[in-house]
Amino acid sequence: MQVEKYRIHGITKNTETGDYMIVLDFYYNERMLSNGTCEHCKRFNTSPAWCQSCDPWKSAQKFTSGNEEIDNFIKEFQTNSTEYDKVIEWIPFDRLVNRKEIKNKSEVEFMADWLDCIRIIEGESGNYTRSRTISRVELMKLHCSQASTLKLIENFKNHVQLDKYRIHGITQDTETGEYMIVFDFYHQKRKPINGICEDCKRYNTYLAWCQLCDPWREVQGWTSNDKDIDDCIKEFQLKATAYENVIEWIHFDRLEGPKQIGKVLYTYQLG
Ligand SMILES: [Zn+2]
Ligand SMILES: [Zn+2]
Structure with a gap:
């Protein structure tokens, strides 16, 4: 009774069993005006629209x-x-x-x-x-x-x-x-600031990127002509967490003017 955890209204006795019982509002401390009123018991709800x-x-x-x-x-x-x-x-x-x-x-x-x-x-x-x-x-x-x-x-x-x-x-x-x-x-990653995924209609997991739906588009429509390499790249793609982090298979003819710089091939990628 020292800590006011509930609101106690009184005491009663069950006439069938003979047990004495406390009559109380168990969730009294959680009831708030801002949560609205419970239709059933007419007290304030304990969380938004929920008693x-x-x-x-x-x-x-x-x-x-x-x-x-x-x-x-x-x-x-x-x-x-x-x-x-x-x-x-x-x-x-x-x-x-x-x-x-x-x-x-x-x-x-x-x-x-x-x-x-x-x-x-x-x-x-x-x-x-x-x-x-x-x-x-x-x-x-x-x-x-x-x-x-x-x-x-x-x-x-x-x-x-x-x-x-x-x-x-x-x-x-x-x-x-x-x-x-x-x-x-991905619930914890879905935020309004990232926009809405066109496919699943939930908030994106990253800016304009839904980690569940978007990787599927990336794995389609290309091949390196080597199944092992394809599988390896696709595995990375399916785990991509952001649009700009997606790893792609890049055809060599899409790279212009390779120049040898030491052991590194320095290239420009086209469009
Ligand atoms: Zn209620
Ligand atoms: Zn989605």
Whole structure:
């Protein structure tokens, strides 16, 4: 009672069990006028357009993955969600369309468009609204056998704790049975100042460059006529973090007037 962590309203007794209980507002210190008012309990929200007492229960009620253990662990995450756009969902595989395999040896294995869209908070202080916006997402296999649900859950929790990406949820490939994380791999690098990627409609990861979409354009339409060299350059290209850092195959006839300077060939590149 010394530290005022909650707002305590009183004490009651459960007439069935005989237990005494404190009647309190558990999230009192987090409730702020600037977050807006909860429609359900009429108190201020605990984060923009989100009441931690009332809202997590709504998202936890209306889904099933077909596996009770997985349902329970997703619901556990959901009931502890502190913000609307951090809620983790069960995402049915058929809601992920235009799936494309990614072969650049990163953790991302597929990208897809999520029909239910990602969660965003719009508006400004005191007047926030929840919304969902069309977006591309990435998929990464959890590499666990279907039989080992516990291992799968542990794996997933590790990724959440890493806090490296923005995780939207979990899905199961209906053909292979494999579970996958649905996430935004480059979330921390995406910033408004970099502009919007024409392809995936998210903020770019660097000035006018989306590290997920743009490298694919670079690896197409050229060859050195040596597969090993092509593969080596393409590997660099697929990991390029900025437009001006892309390494290219340069045809010798695009280089004008090579001049010998010691052991270095000094050249001009054409257009
Ligand atoms: Zn509420
Ligand atoms: Zn993109």
